[in-house]
Structures are given as structure tokens and as C-alpha cells.
Amino acid sequence: MMNLTLKQLRYFEALIQHQHFGHAADASGISQPALSMQIKELEESLGVPLFERAARQVRLTRFGEDLAPRVREILRNVGEVEDMARLAQHNMSGRLRIGVIPTIAPYLLPTFIGHLTQNHPTLDVHIRETLTPRLIAELADGKIDTAIVALPVSEPAFEEVTIFEEDFVLVRPERDAARPVPSAADLQLMQLLLLEEGHCFRDQALSFCNIRSSLPREGLDGSSLTTLVQLVAAGLGVTLIPQMAVSVETRSAAVSVAQFPTPSPKRKIGMIWRKTSPLADQFHQIASIVETAAAGLRYPTL
Amino acid sequence: MMNLTLKQLRYFEALIQHQHFGHAADASGISQPALSMQIKELEESLGVPLFERAARQVRLTRFGEDLAPRVREILRNVGEVEDMARLAQHNMSGRLRIGVIPTIAPYLLPTFIGHLTQNHPTLDVHIRETLTPRLIAELADGKIDTAIVALPVSEPAFEEVTIFEEDFVLVRPERDAARPVPSAADLQLMQLLLLEEGHCFRDQALSFCNIRSSLPREGLDGSSLTTLVQLVAAGLGVTLIPQMAVSVETRSAAVSVAQFPTPSPKRKIGMIWRKTSPLADQFHQIASIVETAAAGLRYPTL
DNA sequence: TCAACTTGATAAGTTTGACTTATGATGAAT
DNA sequence: ATTCATCATAAGTCAAACTTATCAAGTTGA
Incomplete structure (x- = not known):
């Protein structure tokens, strides 16, 4: 019954701008009849005329005038959503919640966080430090996005990548x-x-x-x-x-x-995330940042 | 390239609500594949995933979470526009700019305005009192919506209705x-x-x-x-x-x-408006209110 | 006063795309 | 291991949005 579309609202705004069906249609990249029809449809679905078509003049009705600022706001909001998307397309921005186990966090984080926020200032990093089982639970739950832990974790739902030994x-x-x-x-x-x-x-x-x-x-x-x-x-x-x-x-x-002489005891440090996470690309980048940070911590060979 | 539709935004919100493609599709009155496709289309046109599809869980991505309140606002605004339309469908509401000539205004308006605002409290009446030629110009210009004048005016662009003599x-x-x-x-x-x-x-x-x-x-x-x-x-x-x-x-x-004895001198009072005005129905109603108001002013036969 | 022009609406036909049902794929549960 | 749940994909249908061509009405200018 009342089925507005953004397209109609855009045409509506174009027509307000140009006060002329032909010009508004050109500006919208469609033919004049197409615009006429969409405007008519908009008016019919609203049940109220928006324009008064006089001989050489297209004039907004009172209701049209009332509507115009609302419509503009809607279109502005939509534009902002699109902007947000464009921004978000560039990886490495937005909130990133990383879990780290206690035997890594205090040594790795100071350098790691430095590298990370320096290279990616738009990144909003949250750190969660706790034991592996809880990290796994929180990861599965979506409470964190990824975790830096000792491998293997062997959760079938998780992706694992080794960062270093x-x-x-x-x-x-x-x-x-x-x-x-x-x-x-x-x-x-x-x-x-x-x-x-x-x-x-x-x-x-x-x-x-x-x-x-x-x-x-x-x-x-x-x-x-x-x-x-x-x-x-x-x-x-x-x-x-x-x-x-x-x-x-x-x-x-x-x-x-x-x-210790070889074979020395060692652990494998890596990152895990949900296989379904769309952030896999980012995580690989982050893994390499972790690797760099860890290399700086390596104790010189005795 | 970035062609969002309100439909997609509505499906997006439904999916957030239900966290389940099938249920969200039911709630939206479409089939599950239709909803899946629209969500996918939305994600592709934004260039950013909105949901993380895990085995038994549909989870918003970070970006999806950021988007949700914006989308809700857009939908709310659209709803308000629709509400406005529903309200405006009932005639006799909104601003109404009436021009009146000086030899009518002071006698007719007191009762007329009373009747009008009493019967139609949502009407926001503006009165313009000036001579006929200026009223005609302002009417043609869209500065007023209608005028109460002595007929005939004989403007081809105007509709005339007689109210009384x-x-x-x-x-x-x-x-x-x-x-x-x-x-x-x-x-x-x-x-x-x-x-x-x-x-x-x-x-x-x-x-x-x-x-x-x-x-x-x-x-x-x-x-x-x-x-x-x-x-x-x-x-x-x-x-x-x-x-x-x-x-x-x-x-x-x-x-x-x-x-005076007949044929007594007389004038014909009526309303005029642009032939293109979508408010013709209202104007006829108003004309009858004017008639009622004027009847109360008729001087008793001497 | 009439012919030419402007301009928005209408008509007919085409294409796009949104929807349907049917089926596939994958991971979870029994 | 089989069955179930759930989302994605495929194929086909139909509605709607667009196009070009034309009409209708009003305006302009000789």
C-alpha cells in the first residue's frame, strides 16, 4: 500500500531542485516519462499530491514543502551509511577485540600494541587477557574477534595460524x-x-x-x-x-x-579466529605484526 | 555501484531481530532465499559483510553493529514521512493561506475564522488582506492558496466559485x-x-x-x-x-x-484559486463555511 | 489568430530484477 | 553415521521500471 523507495525520494529531491521534469530526469540519468511516473507513484502511495503542475511551472504543494526536509534527511542518512561502508572497506579500522593468554600478554603487548596502533590509527583495539579455555569460549561466543594463544587449540570451528615458535x-x-x-x-x-x-x-x-x-x-x-x-x-x-x-x-x-640443548622445550604461538569471521585478511596482517613485535623480544643466544 | 534500497534495509533489520534467515524471511513475508539474496546484495553493494554466518548462529559483524542504529533511524524517518502523509490525507489540515479583500475582511473574518478553526482544529490559517489585483498576483505566485474576492475575476488560470450575492x-x-x-x-x-x-x-x-x-x-x-x-x-x-x-x-x-428597489446594486462574492491547485476539494468546503458565516451577517430586511 | 513550441502525461514494448520453488552443501545433533 | 537444521545456489516466473514514440494542453510570437 505505502511502498516508498529511495529511488522515488531521490527523484523527488531532483524535481524540487530543478522545478522541471525534463531537467530533473536528465540530472537523474533517466527519461522524463520515467521520472513523471515515479513521482506520480510516490504521490499515489502517499495519497497526497506533492507538486502542482502549472503550465510553465512546477510548484511544491504545502505537503511537499513539509516533506522536503524530511526526505533530505533520509537521503543524507543513507549517504552517511554509504560513507561508513566505504570507510569500513579499508581494512584495519573499527573495533578489534583481541584475547591473549597471560604468559604472552605482559611481554608481547607493549611493543605489539605500539606497532599496531601506529600502523593503523583507525583501529580501536581492545585486549582481553585470560586463560586459553575462556578465550576459546569467548571467541566462540563472539565476545572477542581473535586470540593469541599457544597452539594447537584444535577447535574445528577455529582457524589457526602459527606466528612463531x-x-x-x-x-x-x-x-x-x-x-x-x-x-x-x-x-x-x-x-x-x-x-x-x-x-x-x-x-x-x-x-x-x-x-x-x-x-x-x-x-x-x-x-x-x-x-x-x-x-x-x-x-x-x-x-x-x-x-x-x-x-x-x-x-x-x-x-x-x-x-636447553636441542631438542629444547618450546611452544608454538599463533592466532585463532572463527572460521566464519570475515576479518581473516586483517588477522593475517595482524599476525605478521605480532611476529615483528616478538622478534624484538627474542633473548640473545646465550 | 552503491544502490541501497529501503527493502534491503528492512530485511537487514528483520534479520538482526530474528538472528535467523528463515524466521526473518517469514516475518518479512518473503521466502528465505529471497531474503538471503537481498542481504547478500546489500553486503556486496556496501562492500562489507554485515553478518557472520556460523553453523547455528547468525551474528552481526562489527560493521553491522555500527550500521544497525543508522538503519533503524532511516526506517524510523521513512515511517514518519508515511505518517505525515496519512495525516495529510485527511483534508483540512496544514497551512492554508487565504487572501481577502478589504471590503469583506473586517466583517466576514471574525465569524468565518471562528467556524473554520472550530470545525478544523488542525488547520493553520493565514490571512492576507489586500486589494484584488495584488491578491491575484500573489495567488498566481503561490504566495497564497485561495482568495475571497468580488467576482468575476476572469483570470483564465483561476477557478472561480460564487459563494453568495x-x-x-x-x-x-x-x-x-x-x-x-x-x-x-x-x-x-x-x-x-x-x-x-x-x-x-x-x-x-x-x-x-x-x-x-x-x-x-x-x-x-x-x-x-x-x-x-x-x-x-x-x-x-x-x-x-x-x-x-x-x-x-x-x-x-x-x-x-x-x-434600493430592485434591480438593486449588488456584488457577487466568491472564491478563486489556481486551476492546478490540488486543494480544490478543500476550497469548496471552505466556500460553504464562508456562506454560513456570511448568512449570519445578513442585515435584516428593512 | 494561428502555427510552432514547451512541457508534462500517456501508450506500447523491452529489460531488469525481485520473487518463487526446488535443490545443494555444510555443520550439528542424536 | 544418519538425520536435522540452516543458509546458499539454481532455474524459472512475473512485476515493475525503463525506454522511445506520441498525445494533450498551454504558451509564445508572428
Whole structure:
């Protein structure tokens, strides 16, 4: 019954501009009868005449005058929507919600965020730091757009890309610096301090030592790598930390750092996102920015 | 290239509501593929995905979320335009600019405006009082919508409808009340006071008396009927006034009023408007309101 | 006063595109 | 593994928007 179209509104505005069916039609890129018909249709669907057709004059009716500013606003809004789309077509703009696990966030983010916002100032970055299982849930839920985690995650709904691999290094009290680097087997016999249950990094370290993760390990778990390193400095044991944490965590602690001989323990860092996400292209770009940022954190070979 | 349609925006909103192509299609009264295609078209013309189609979930993209409130506003505005149209369909609403000549306005308007706004409270009436030639120009120009004047106007571009006829009556000093009513020929010999040049009523009076209107008549012209009647009361001559002016103008003046025998002088009052005006229906209604109002002003037969 | 011109409406025919039903593809659930 | 749910694709139909050609009415100018 009342079926307005944007086309009709555009013709309406053109006719107001030109006050002449032929000229308005030219300006709209259609023939004069086409415009006449659309205007007529518009008037009929509104049930009110918009123009008074006099011999050599096309005049707006009162109602037409009332309508004109409304129509202009509608067309302006539509134009803005189109502008928004044009803007959004250029990738790397808009909100981007990134999840990061706690054993990466404190080391990677400062440089990473810097690179990211510097190269893409229109990007509105939100960071969520929590454990992998929760990141996975939030990703599936659409609460975040992507996550930087240790791979593999093996969720069939997610795409995974590897960004880089990094070794784990041994952290022991300063006084042990001269001792030979213990083997994985040796570590089983030492006081190995680890992150509390839930951190994937804990599981990765345990797996290197062939220790079953279900073992109760009272008093030997810390909630952050910082805590672990401080405990090591206090002589309570040894720990493993990822290479990217070395410079931050051992800067002011009385500990020594040692690399393991190959095959050294390592983890694979990568990005995941929903396979259905339309932002895949952006994510690949971001992965390469992460790679650059991480390269700057690599601890010089000992 | 970027050819949005309101239909697409409506489907977009429906899909946001239902988060489900099938349900949104049902709600929109179309088939699911039709909706899918329109959404796809919308996304392609914007160049940006709006929805993320996961297995059992349809989720807005970031851009879609940004777009949603804009789209809702556009649809709301369109709805308001439609509402305006529905309102305007009922006649007798909106602005109505009426021109009236000075020998009608002061007598007719008080009652007429009362009737009009009482019966049609949504009507926003503007009154323009000036001489016929200017009313004609303003009507042709679209500055007023209709005019109440003495007919005929004989403009080919205008429609004319007669509303009523009214007699002219003789006004003379009170002391002459008992004298016989003079004939048109007698009037030529009397001091006939008339409105100044330009008033159609002047010409009508002169024509009754068979006096050439081009005659210079120094000192005998007044700018309003009120003035003329006061001059008559002062004994400076006699005058003619239209019947509708009698009760107002002679209420507190020392004059007597006399009707002419048939064929009495009279004028035809009517409405005129542009033949192209879409408001013709309204004008006929208004004409009948004028008629009612004028009937109340008719001077009781002497 | 009449012929030529302007200009918007109407007519006829063509093309575009929006819709339908039927079917395919993919991931989820039992 | 099969069935189900759900969105995309395909093929065909029909309505509507556009085109050109023509009409009708009013204006202009000799």
C-alpha cells in the first residue's frame, strides 16, 4: 500500500531542485516519462499530491514543502551509511577485540600494541587477557574477534595460524649458573616451580619433563611468571619461562638463565579466529605484526 | 555501484531481530532465499559483510553493529514521512493561506475564522488582506492558496466559485431617513462618497451610478468603509456599503440605511484559486463555511 | 489568430530484477 | 553415521521500471 523507495525520494529531491521534469530526469540519468511516473507513484502511495503542475511551472504543494526536509534527511542518512561502508572497506579500522593468554600478554603487548596502533590509527583495539579455555569460549561466543594463544587449540570451528615458535629457558638461582644444564630427566628430581593449574604453559613444561600433570604439587605453583622467578631467586627451586619473558623477568632478579640443548622445550604461538569471521585478511596482517613485535623480544643466544 | 534500497534495509533489520534467515524471511513475508539474496546484495553493494554466518548462529559483524542504529533511524524517518502523509490525507489540515479583500475582511473574518478553526482544529490559517489585483498576483505566485474576492475575476488560470450575492445599501445622514430612496440617476447628482482608487467596491458602486470611474473626485474618497460612514454621519454626503458591513458600520453612527428597489446594486462574492491547485476539494468546503458565516451577517430586511 | 513550441502525461514494448520453488552443501545433533 | 537444521545456489516466473514514440494542453510570437 505505502511502498516508498529511495529511488522515488531521490527523484523527488531532483524535481524540487530543478522545478522541471525534463531537467530533473536528465540530472537523474533517466527519461522524463520515467521520472513523471515515479513521482506520480510516490504521490499515489502517499495519497497526497506533492507538486502542482502549472503550465510553465512546477510548484511544491504545502505537503511537499513539509516533506522536503524530511526526505533530505533520509537521503543524507543513507549517504552517511554509504560513507561508513566505504570507510569500513579499508581494512584495519573499527573495533578489534583481541584475547591473549597471560604468559604472552605482559611481554608481547607493549611493543605489539605500539606497532599496531601506529600502523593503523583507525583501529580501536581492545585486549582481553585470560586463560586459553575462556578465550576459546569467548571467541566462540563472539565476545572477542581473535586470540593469541599457544597452539594447537584444535577447535574445528577455529582457524589457526602459527606466528612463531619460542624456546623455554631454564631459570635457576644465580649460584647454580656454572652448573651443567640439567636434562629433562634431571628436572624431574629437582624442585620445579610452575604456574598454577589452568595455564597451558604449565602443561607444556610438565610434558617436557614427562611429569603427569595430575600430580598434586603443593606449594610449588605460582600465579605468574614473575612470582616464579622471584621464588627461584629466593632459592626455592628452578623454573622454566618462555624466551620472550627473559629480559623482563630476570632483569632485576638474582637468577641465571640457561638454554636447553636441542631438542629444547618450546611452544608454538599463533592466532585463532572463527572460521566464519570475515576479518581473516586483517588477522593475517595482524599476525605478521605480532611476529615483528616478538622478534624484538627474542633473548640473545646465550 | 552503491544502490541501497529501503527493502534491503528492512530485511537487514528483520534479520538482526530474528538472528535467523528463515524466521526473518517469514516475518518479512518473503521466502528465505529471497531474503538471503537481498542481504547478500546489500553486503556486496556496501562492500562489507554485515553478518557472520556460523553453523547455528547468525551474528552481526562489527560493521553491522555500527550500521544497525543508522538503519533503524532511516526506517524510523521513512515511517514518519508515511505518517505525515496519512495525516495529510485527511483534508483540512496544514497551512492554508487565504487572501481577502478589504471590503469583506473586517466583517466576514471574525465569524468565518471562528467556524473554520472550530470545525478544523488542525488547520493553520493565514490571512492576507489586500486589494484584488495584488491578491491575484500573489495567488498566481503561490504566495497564497485561495482568495475571497468580488467576482468575476476572469483570470483564465483561476477557478472561480460564487459563494453568495449581497446587495449594496444606501447610507445617508439620519435626518434624511424619511426621504425617498434616490435612484441611480439621482445618485449622480448627490455627493457620493466612495473608497479610494483601487477598491473593486468603488468601481462596482460607480458602475451602478453610471459614473465613469476615471473622474477625479477630490475630497470624496475614503480609505475604508468606516471612514465613509463617519463622513456621511457628519453630513458630507451619502455612500453605498455592502450589506454585510451594515451592522458593524452603522451601529454607532448617526446615519440611516436604506435598501434600493430592485434591480438593486449588488456584488457577487466568491472564491478563486489556481486551476492546478490540488486543494480544490478543500476550497469548496471552505466556500460553504464562508456562506454560513456570511448568512449570519445578513442585515435584516428593512 | 494561428502555427510552432514547451512541457508534462500517456501508450506500447523491452529489460531488469525481485520473487518463487526446488535443490545443494555444510555443520550439528542424536 | 544418519538425520536435522540452516543458509546458499539454481532455474524459472512475473512485476515493475525503463525506454522511445506520441498525445494533450498551454504558451509564445508572428
